Amino acid sequence: MENGNSVFYRLDIRKYILKKNLKRDLPSSLVVFFVALPLCLGIALASGAPLFAGVLTGVIGGIVVATVSGSQLSVSGPAAGLTVIVLGAITHLGRYPVFLLAVVLAGGIQIILGMIKAGTIGNYFPSSVIDGMLAAIGLILILKQLPHALGIDLDFLDESVFRNDHEGAYAAIGNALMQFNPAALIITALSIATLIYGTKDRIPKGIPAPLIVVVMGVALGLAFNQTAYALRPEQMVKIPVVQGWEGFKALFVHPDFSAIGSREVWTVALTIAIVASLETLLSLEAIDKIDPIKRVSPTNRELVAQGMGNICSGMLGGLPLTSVIVRSSANVNSGARTKMSAILHGCWLLLALLAIPGLINMIPLACLASILLVTGYKLTRISLFKEMYARGWDQFVPFVVTLIAILLTDLLKGVAVGMVLSIFYLLRINMRNPFFYRIQEEGDQKNLRLKLAEEVSFLNKAAIQVVLNHIPKETNVIIDGNNSRYIDPDVLETIFNFQHHAYTKGIVVTLENIRKHYSVPKLTDQIIQDINRK
Incomplete structure (x- = not known):
């Protein structure tokens, strides 16, 4: 009887938790839906893809990815x-089905990345480069959306705008x-104005500003249709209207697997x-930070889910x-608790x-x-440039160079x-900090103590060699390795060579706790050892 009662007790608890979370998750899902719908359409528009594809991606991101993902609050979909x-x-691959093949292959690569535990890959990209990429x-985004925002038929990034003809780029844009x-x-x-107003928390909680923008856009579009300034059909959203099961099936496009041997497809x-x-x-890292319960999402599982x-x-x-x-942030802010x-x-x-679909097709592309214009500005806001500049040249220069390089070439x-530029600055910093030194004078005798850093890599070899080569004659040198957990073999060779030949300059070399060989330290093992010692 006890066991039976305990089983019913557990079931009651689960029902209670599910009911309690559903009270939060259901209204949150509606808020996220109203935020996601215009973004799905807008991102498809900016990507040069069918608008149906944008909404379809949002559906898959919500149902498929969220079901497999270990994150409770992350929301997936087409991304700016x-x-x-x-x-x-x-544009480069020529046909949409060929591009879809690249998407399928990309998903396969992501699954492999998740299986080989590559979820920490994001930690190896400097924040300055990431910020530059987003900016x-x-x-x-801003340049691409200006034509739709103004109601003109011009792509500002089209090569014809920047062509070198008699009219010139500025004249073309002016016209x-x-x-x-x-x-x-x-x-x-x-x-x-509504989106900016909404960011200042002046709109009632639970009503997303993008939803207000869409409703207002539909109303204004209908009003202008009664005037001489009516919006043209190409200035409105166009998604197919589903007519029966056969019509629904016809909306889907499938990848062209005949192009699987194409190098361009694999590059994309x-x-x-x-x-x-x-x-x-x-995004996952950012969402975990604002999760009220402070849960940690499994990154490798997330890569598999995304794949x-x-x-x-x-x-x-x-x-x-x-x-x-x-x-995802809208999901958190509206009170969601689980992936439901x-x-x-x-x-x-x-x-x-x-x-x-008929109602969706009443949305003007301008809204x-x-x-997307506001989204683009948030990614490249002026305060970001000021913040990066305040961090120093080693952060600001890679940020600006990444931004300019992407604009002049492509994202990758x-x-x-x-x-490359970030690595250059990293090398400079590493070469400056391989050791600490202290000089003591006893009469005419100079004593120099070089205290090596905790980890000395081959990047530090040049700086150490320069110092050793410039030590004055008749100096006592103590090379202290007491704090070093790892010294690279190239650096060890430099130290031992210096010790061997230093007597020719009257230099006396003493090595303290410098071993002939160091194994590469495992950080987790070292942390566990340190914890056990204490």
Whole structure:
């Protein structure tokens, strides 16, 4: 009887917890849905992909990824950080089904990364490079959305704008600006004002500012349709209207596996996998920090979940997805407690896609563009430049160089340039701090003590060699390795060679606790040993 009672007791507890969490997760899922819908449409628009693909990716991110993920609060979907890659990839690969193959392959790569425990990969990218990448994406988002915001038919990043003809780039842009649509401009201005107003917590809690923008955009669009400034059909959202089961099946596009031997496809897949994984891991870290319960999400499991999501998305015609900080933070701020909120938000997206496509098609592109303009500014805000400058040149220079390199080339090359520059600054810092020294004088005799750092790598060899070569004659030198857990073999060779030849200059060398061989220390083992000692 006791065992039976204990079983019923556990069941009651589970029901209580589920009911308690559902009271938070259900309303949170609605808030996330209202935030995600315009973002899914806007990011698909910015990526040059079908708008249906954006919503489909949100559905997969909500239902598939959240189900597999170990994170309770992360929400996945199409991400602004991938728009540049996706737009360039679709254009470069030529056909959308070929691009979908790259998405499927990227998902496979992510699963492999998760299985080989590569979840710590985000820790090896300097924050200055990441910030530079996000700032560049923000600028490109702004440039790409200006035509939709103004209601003009011009892509500011199209090569024709920057061509060297008689008209010139500035003249082309000037002519385009003269052709703006007043209705689109008014919708954009009011939408941006609403979004800025909403960030100051002046909108009632639980009503997301993007939802207000969409409702207002629909209302203004209908009002302007009765005037001479009516929005043209190409200035409105266009997603297919589902007509029966056959019509629903026809919406999906499948990857072209005949291109699997293409080098370009694999390059795009690797780029998507790396950037999507990095953005996911950074987002996951940020969400764990604002989780009220302070849970820690398993990063390797998250990579597997994202990989499965990208495989599903690529197979059905969607975009690459990541964990998205905007939706995830909205999820946390609206009081979500478990992954059920993210799963339900995916269900609401699917329901909207099936039930109200006509209503979605009444949304002006200008109000979606305004959401992305504000998103772009948040990524490349002026305060970020001031903050990076205040951190010092070793942070500011890689940040700016990464940003400029991405704008002039592409995202992967720009990040690579930023990484090289960051490594250069890292080498400079390492070469300056291989040891501490102290000089004591006893009459005419000089005593020099070199106290080596805890870990001395081959990067420190040059600095140590320069100091040893410039030690004056008739000096007593003590090289102290008492604090060193590891000394690189190249550095050891330099020290022993100096000891062997120092007598020719009248230098007496004493080595304290310098071993002939050091094994590479395992940090976790060392921490455990230190804890056990204490």
